[in-house]
Amino acid sequence: xxxxSQKPSRDICQRGTSLTIQCQVDSQVxxxxxxxxxxxxxxxxxxxxxxxxxxxxxxxxxxxxxPISRPNLTFSTLTVSNMSPEDSSIYLCSVGSDQNTEAFFGxxxxxxxx
Amino acid sequence: LAKTxxxxxxxxxxxxxxxxxxxxxxxxxxxxxxxxQQFPSQGPRFIIQGYKTKVTNExxxxxxxxxxxxxxxxxxxxxxxxxxxYYCLVKSGGxxxxxxxxxxxxxxxx
Numbered sequence: 631x632x633x634x635s636q637k638p639s640r641d642i643c644q645r646g647t648s649l650t651i652q653c654q655v656d657s658q659v660x661x662x663x664x665x666x667x668x669x670x671x672x673x674x675x676x677x678x679x680x681x682x683x684x685x686x687x688x689x690x691x692x693x694x695x696x697p698i699s700r701p702n703l704t705f706s707t708l709t710v711s712n713m714s715p716e717d718s719s720i721y722l723c724s725v726g727s728d729q730n731t732e733a734f735f736g737x738x739x740x741x742x743x744x
Numbered sequence: 745l746a747k748t749x750x751x752x753x754x755x756x757x758x759x760x761x762x763x764x765x766x767x768x769x770x771x772x773x774x775x776x777x778x779x780x781q782q783f784p785s786q787g788p789r790f791i792i793q794g795y796k797t798k799v800t801n802e803x804x805x806x807x808x809x810x811x812x813x814x815x816x817x818x819x820x821x822x823x824x825x826x827x828x829x830y831y832c833l834v835k836s837g838g839x840x841x842x843x844x845x846x847x848x849x850x851x852x853x854x
Contacts, residue, residue, distance in 0.1 A: 634787075663841065672831070673788070673844040722787050724842070732778070733842055735787025 632657055632725050636736035643713055643743050650709045651739045653723030658703035663724040664696070667738070673722065679706040713743045746770040746834040753849040762819040764848050766832030769813045777808060777815045780831045782847070788831060792817070827852045 633656040643649050653662065662679040676696055678686040685698035699707045710717050720740050726733040750766040768777065776795055780788040792799055794806040794815070805818040819826060831847040 661841075665844075672846050675841065675843060678841060724787070726842075732790035732793065735789070738785070738787055740785075
């Protein structure tokens with residue numbers, strides 16, 4: 631199993647500012663993922679955080695808006711840039727390694743943009 | 745990745761067995777079927793995964809017919825604490841990217 635710590639757990643931010651969310655895993659993992667979950671909705675994959683290379687973004691998400699870092703096999707950050715109220719969501723970090731193992735999720739970061 | 749379709753919501757009562765069926769008509773040979781549970785204000789949690797026939801663990805059973813175009817998650821004797829959203833996902837072999845559908849919101853009543 632993997633234990634994931636996300637920081638902050640919640641934040642209220644002013645529009646136009648940026649917030650960096652941290653994801654720390656208690657073991658080395660190959661794959662790390664960032665999701666967004668808007669109120670009452672399902673999870674939407676933002677990007678795959680690749681260690682040692684640029685993140686791979688899903689359709690509709692761009693690096694300028696959601697820059698991601700993955701400096702090592704246990705840590706990643708997601709930045710939500712130039713925030714607007716539409717960015718108010720829960721952001722979740724997830725880790726997985728191969729087809730036969732389950733994915734683990736952090737508790738999420740609840741972001742409110744005012 | 746194959747698209748999944750499942751009921752938006754279900755209601756049940758304590759002590760009953762709940763079966764949630766998911767269709768995944770375009771499932772590929774290397775794909776696995778996996779189910780996750782999500783409580784409010786928490787990240788999803790793995791329940792069960794299977795490739796074919798039947799898989800059972802301490803929490804649930806997963807039934808997959810021979811054509812693998814659907815699957816059924818069975819929760820025996822649900823309790824109020826099983827009230828959650830249940831997601832059916834198809835996972836490609838060798839890569840752990842998960843694409844979530846709408847999920848099934850299960851409400852268990854006293």
